[in-house]
Amino acid sequence: GIQVEQxxxxxxxxxxxxxxxxxxxxxxxxxxxxxxxxxxGQLINLFYIPSGTKQNGRLSATTVATERYSLLYISSSQxxxxxxxxxxxxxxxxxxxxxxxxxxxxx
Amino acid sequence: DAGVIQSPRxxxxxxxxxxxxxxxxxxxxxxxxxxxxxxxxxxxxxIYFNNNVPIDDSGMPExxxxxxxxxxxxxxxxxxxxxxxxxxxxxxxxxxRRGGYTFGSGTRLTVV
Numbered sequence: 001g002i003q004v005e006q007x008x009x010x011x012x013x014x015x016x017x018x019x020x021x022x023x024x025x026x027x028x029x030x031x032x033x034x035x036x037x038x039x040x041g042q043l044i045n046l047f048y049i050p051s052g053t054k055q056n057g058r059l060s061a062t063t064v065a066t067e068r069y070s071l072l073y074i075s076s077s078q079x080x081x082x083x084x085x086x087x088x089x090x091x092x093x094x095x096x097x098x099x100x101x102x103x104x105x106x107x
Numbered sequence: 108d109a110g111v112i113q114s115p116r117x118x119x120x121x122x123x124x125x126x127x128x129x130x131x132x133x134x135x136x137x138x139x140x141x142x143x144x145x146x147x148x149x150x151x152x153x154i155y156f157n158n159n160v161p162i163d164d165s166g167m168p169e170x171x172x173x174x175x176x177x178x179x180x181x182x183x184x185x186x187x188x189x190x191x192x193x194x195x196x197x198x199x200x201x202x203x204r205r206g207g208y209t210f211g212s213g214t215r216l217t218v219v
Contacts, residue, residue: 033207035210042213043213045207045208086150093155093162093163094140094155094163095200097149097150099149
């Protein structure tokens with residue numbers, strides 16, 4: 001099956017800093033999403049981005065499907081950005097999750 | 108749009124008891140998914156339905172687990188009998204034909 005690798009596994013930032021999270025996947029996909037799991041456990045959909053670039057406020061994402069990777073950019077980080085960021089990829093209907101990047105933003 | 112609705116939010120039960128988790132997907136979404144999240148194994152897909160039909164249940168851990176989707180607006184995940192190792196957060200998600208998944212808030216199950 002499809003393998004999903006996220007890096008780094010952990011990241012500590014000072015408030016206001018920028019960061020880039022990476023997701024590599026092993027096969028062609030027709031679905032790629034980035035999720036944020038907040039400290040209360042909720043999984044929030046950030047981007048549906050099987051290819052191309054999207055931006056939403058301080059967050060943006062780029063997927064290069066031909067090279068099998070996606071990047072999530074967080075600019076001017078805030079303490080509320082803390083939590084786990086998951087990349088999930090899919091082909092043929094089901095979504096496979098990576099192990100996540102745990103982000104901690106310090107005030 | 109109320110999103111994907113799961114109930115209960117928390118469930119504590121004794122080993123051997125039957126547990127039923129419920130999910131109402133977003134209206135108009137044609138696919139529904141059940142995931143389990145644990146520290147050890149992360150987020151695992153248990154089963155998914157397309158147009159109310161189970162498509163892939165290869166992630167269901169064993170015969171104690173069963174899932175049904177009697178209509179487009181309701182699904183259940185049942186564990187009978189429950190065991191302590193079933194303790195986890197169970198998420199339901201739905202998606203349209205084209206587009207991303209939306210997750211419910213999850214059910215935190217504790218089996219003692």
